[in-house]
Amino acid sequence: MINFETTPERYKHWKLTVDGAVATLSMDVQEDATLGEGYKLKLNSYDLGVDIELADAVERLRFEHPEVRAVVITSLKPRIFCAGANIYMLGTSSHSFKVNFCKFTNETRCAIEDASANSGQRYIAALNGTASGGGYELAIACDEIYLVDDGNSAVSLPEVPLLGVLPGTGGLTRLVDKRKVRRDRADVFSTLAEGLKGKRAKEWGLIDDYFPTSKFQESIAARVKSAAESGAQSKDARGIKLHPLQVEASNDGREYKYVSLKINREGRYADLTMRGPESDLPTDVEEIEKLGDAYWPLQAYRELSDALLHLRINELETGLVCLRTEGNIADVLAVDETLAANKDHWLGREIILHMARTLRRLDLTAKSFFALIEPGSCFAGNLLELALSADRTYMLNNPDEKVELATSALNKGALPMSNGLTRLGSRFLAEPGRVDEVLKHNGTFDTEEAEEAGLVTFAPDDLDWDDEIRVAIEERTSLSPDALTGMEASLRFAGPETLDTKIYGRLTAWQNWIFQRPNAVGPQGALTNYGKPTQAQFDFKRT
């Protein structure tokens, strides 16, 4: 079982140092400290274990070091920045592991861009050696890229020419959509195994600048100083500590303080319940800082994020997740009110941004989600987003028992989907006026009001409820898991496209396709044959 939690004290592959407004994340991958067996992490190549540490560091910098305004990513290995995802690891991994590995590394890179865009932490890639494949993709997720000019170091995306697969971590999309490299140059670069060195790499827009070895450190330092000084962060913000999550793991699921995950292995579905906040939570931001990561919205969503990652990687046969909530609507709304009032305070902002990332992680999870809204639930405000994220929503219609939904200020735009829209906006593309109607609705929605407003898919009465839910679960879990993944990816993100949706929707789908093809993974495939004396043999039929 893969564990997604770590702390800087336990990092094996990265060193995180913080000096005032500048953090440095140095990659120094330990060859033998692999997550799986049968490969060595040479030349700063990475596996999921390396990326779990990077993701942890990026997250931690926002909560523990809000004073940081520039983050330098560099390497402690001479002449090599990072060689990308380890090929032998990929070559020996199952299709589903490869796909989930790429999804996680994509989320880490999008989290870097999110930190830069929303938390004023500017990322600077200091390429003290060659950055190839995923190494260059890590660099291109940063705001600025500087390459050493030592006559040897280059940036490259050698996946197509060497491995017969795509750069799997957003590289192609970021080339033409983020850095807006001319498409013919992107074509040449992406088929050139050896990549490009400083001068031409800069000319083509692949890097921002290059410096000779003797001036590399001082040039980076000057750039970092300028970035740190121009950052928008408040200097006197003091961070909070992110403690390890307390979780009781068993064969049947995981029990956190606010999240309960129960796996029904025979039925191939899971019940995921989020418990709402206590009613006596502080509203003052200084008290919240003291509460730190025990504050409900942070702890509950950290637990949710961990549960989702666990489901993705460790519970492959679980095809459907039933989302439930338990608690008091007023208490959830009180938390949202506090957060909305403190959205300009660094901690309020970071908690909201973390909720938004976690909800996007849910949107991007290749499982079906049904939200089940029953008595005692609290799908309100931020938790209403769970219901709006679900592929379907069932709400009990029983005049004898109160079942309610409610909106809060957080449903108005603080928790955007990958497509840039709110979940209400995505839901009501055909009738945008409904979004305002829902947000202006007075008080809670009972079942009939929720159905009328278009917030739920079905509202069975208490006589039908058990049967209807049972049949819906059975039907869903009987369908082809592949067809469902493709269908959900197509239906969840209507409306505008962004860099994120292009990476997860378009690029990922092509990569998944190629990861299935004999030309990559067959006995004669390029990925399979990498590093072997035999050459890849292709079926040259173009598809």
Next chain:
Amino acid sequence: MINFETTPERYKHWKLTVDGAVATLSMDVQEDATLGEGYKLKLNSYDLGVDIELADAVERLRFEHPEVRAVVITSLKPRIFCAGANIYMLGTSSHSFKVNFCKFTNETRCAIEDASANSGQRYIAALNGTASGGGYELAIACDEIYLVDDGNSAVSLPEVPLLGVLPGTGGLTRLVDKRKVRRDRADVFSTLAEGLKGKRAKEWGLIDDYFPTSKFQESIAARVKSAAESGAQSKDARGIKLHPLQVEASNDGREYKYVSLKINREGRYADLTMRGPESDLPTDVEEIEKLGDAYWPLQAYRELSDALLHLRINELETGLVCLRTEGNIADVLAVDETLAANKDHWLGREIILHMARTLRRLDLTAKSFFALIEPGSCFAGNLLELALSADRTYMLNNPDEKVELATSALNKGALPMSNGLTRLGSRFLAEPGRVDEVLKHNGTFDTEEAEEAGLVTFAPDDLDWDDEIRVAIEERTSLSPDALTGMEASLRFAGPETLDTKIYGRLTAWQNWIFQRPNAVGPQGALTNYGKPTQAQFDFKRT
């Protein structure tokens, strides 16, 4: 070898009638008139042969019947509109055929939407019986959908629940992005094998209205009358006849009047040369009407379109196409000037729109394209788009021989890509100012000017030219064809996304992935097992 040319007199599956401003396209698929062997086209299901006729009819209506303002698509079979793509045909086809089949049917549906948006021909789907799968996807490509309410007829997308694949012709994208059906309802609809009948189908936005059997014909007639009266077309436009293309086909290629296609089978590449226009072409639109489909821009692009379809379906092992032109730049520019001056005349408009569709067909062809710009070439105006469509462009730099490029008014927006941008706009996303600079450039571009302007990738001199081109071709054709397809799909369409790019980029990629998966096409897969007494067996691991 599959032939993409046909005429209404030879249609086996469709009847096309035109009555004033109203055309009716009636589907009446002949079970035994299949393109391949081993299946029967029951229940108005279709194979590529059926769709080739539909594509021909849609195209012909624009050129031969510009007076038509409403096109009714309906069926001559009782109680059935169309059952979609034939499952047994799909089940027995190769992966590459399935993918190319879906691409062609997608282009046909996009052509329907193009006719509606740009030629004022409004498409009305009169569903006189059940429309399932590709049948409903054909309907949803129309502007309006009406369903008979006979207690039985429904619309449905049963691909996911019955076949373990996606609706392959844009259905999912059009559900949520064109008709903006609420995503939870789209989820329910797309997993419901039996689909939805009139009342709920209308409530959910899947159809526009439903009428009882007794009132169906008159209700459709009323709707069609209103559409025909409100159309924007000029009543007195008289069409021109589209004659069969004259082509000399051999094992080594195809020779048309203006297009020459030579297959280098050993090298796995093709040379495609377009010859420019004669210098004495008319500039008066009435003379052009008399010239009809022999007018260079129409004939040359019809030939190009046919050559591209041939390459896709019949020449699978050809991985790279070298694009060349031969002719006089001034003559090409003269044609563009005539077209631009007559863009508001129905024929000028249709010729330009046809060029645009053909160039998009090139963009969407899963082969690499290199444009080779040599002495005697005429990459100007509309033909410059060929160079801008290419993945790379090589232009000879030889002071002793004149090699030139030129722009025309048609490069300014008349020939948009699927992403809605001009090819110049897509090329210069990073420096949009360059588009204007290029368009305002005085006269032709010689090689150095073209390179300076960013219009070409490489400009080798005459000493290097032969070797550089040879090596580039050899390198390109040695790479994994799958990785190249995914790479090109990712690099060609930067910038905004549209319904079209979502369909070709995102949905197609997911479908291609699923078309590879054992859950669909393995011995126990749902597609393989459809109609057999055995049930599909799934590997339930979610990916």
